[in-house]
Amino acid sequence: MTVSQWGIRVPARKGEEMRQALIREGALDASLRVLRDGESLILPVLENRESAEWCEFEAHPDREPLPRHELVGGIAIMQEKDPEGAEKLLASRPSLHTVVFARGEVSGEYRTREFTVLAGMPTTRTEITEHGHRFAVDFAGAYFSARLSTERQRILAKVQRGETILDMFAGVGPFAITLAKAASLVVASDLNPKAIGLMLENVAQNRIKNVLPMLADARRLGGILPWKFDRIVMNLPLAGTEFLPEAFLLCRPGGTIHFYSLVSQEGEHAARIRELGGEILAERVVRSYSPGQWHAVYDIEVKNE
The missing domain is CATH 3.40.50.150 (Vaccinia Virus protein VP39)
Incomplete structure (x- = not known):
């Protein structure tokens, strides 16, 4: 099973050093496998950060697989309506406060999308950190x-x-x-x-x-x-x-x-x-x-x- 997530690219020789630093920081997504790309390793991280790139990771084979999802801030967006899977997701990451199901694509003049909250706080609002900036977003109310x-x-x-x-x-x-x-x-x-x-x-x-x-x-x-x-x-x-x-x-x-x-x-x-x-x-x-x-x-x- 693959999961879309942010990753940090490092030279393979520095991979373990960076992995340990991310663990100490509480930023490593331990549910996903490290991705190898030529002479580089891409380490999955829980939130976007400077130099991060969007990647497809494999779920860790020795951990219970989680439903396919996209992490944005404190919200996990699922493509399937799976309340049981949503509860597993919520329990898997301390940074999550809400799991939602995307009921459709972005549409209309206001570029909005409909969501159903499956687990956690009843909200579609969260905060995202991106290259030193913080953005308040509301996925049901505005495009991001x-x-x-x-x-x-x-x-x-x-x-x-x-x-x-x-x-x-x-x-x-x-x-x-x-x-x-x-x-x-x-x-x-x-x-x-x-x-x-x-x-x-x-x-x-x-x-x-x-x-x-x-x-x-x-x-x-x-x-x-x-x-x-x-x-x-x-x-x-x-x-x-x-x-x-x-x-x-x-x-x-x-x-x-x-x-x-x-x-x-x-x-x-x-x-x-x-x-x-x-x-x-x-x-x-x-x-x-x-x-x-x-x-x-x-x-x-x-x-x-």
Whole structure:
């Protein structure tokens, strides 16, 4: 049985040293087997942390197997409605406070998902630590993906100090708060009032002074905002294509758009991007989504005047 979990990659020669350090810290997920990848070992950890990556681990053969699940903060998300398995999960990890069953996929204008609490506290709210930031999230009320942690760091590495950035579908603010470290201003827009409320909490909790939360329809941003931005993040994979013209309108010539989309073939949006006046700098797979479909990101340079 495999389990999706965060892992820390270390050289094999340092694996035991790191394993013992994680045990002392109470951070090692002892229910999962260490993963070998060439000359590296990947150690499963209970929570996301700096340099962690999302991996598929095998359950430990000498321990009672746990149901397949995803750990996010203090919540385990199960793909099957298994109350007995949920109780086992809850008892297996002291860091867990709730186990839920995901009743559907992310959908609707507010990008929400329905859950049933199977064990533990009756809540879909938790707190997540990611690269030194803490994010309050509520999975039933607003969109958040812990799996995009690596993407947030990748884009942060590209930001030039002093850039102005627009996050068109900001959710609870993880991209905006992460990129604020290098930017002069990040405008973080979302249509969902619950997401904006959580974002305000997160901006305050992380003591960020240069993020401007905005409750707005992305279709209206061109008529509201007085700026052309150096960089735009578009993380709306199910419907982002319809907002591409607005993003090109709001991005200065020479600026960059990071456009996320669910695709079923390479170059699926290339013609539309060129038609709008963009050059694709890179197209990369973020993660698989379903058979024959994957979550991709296009890094686009805006060429049109």
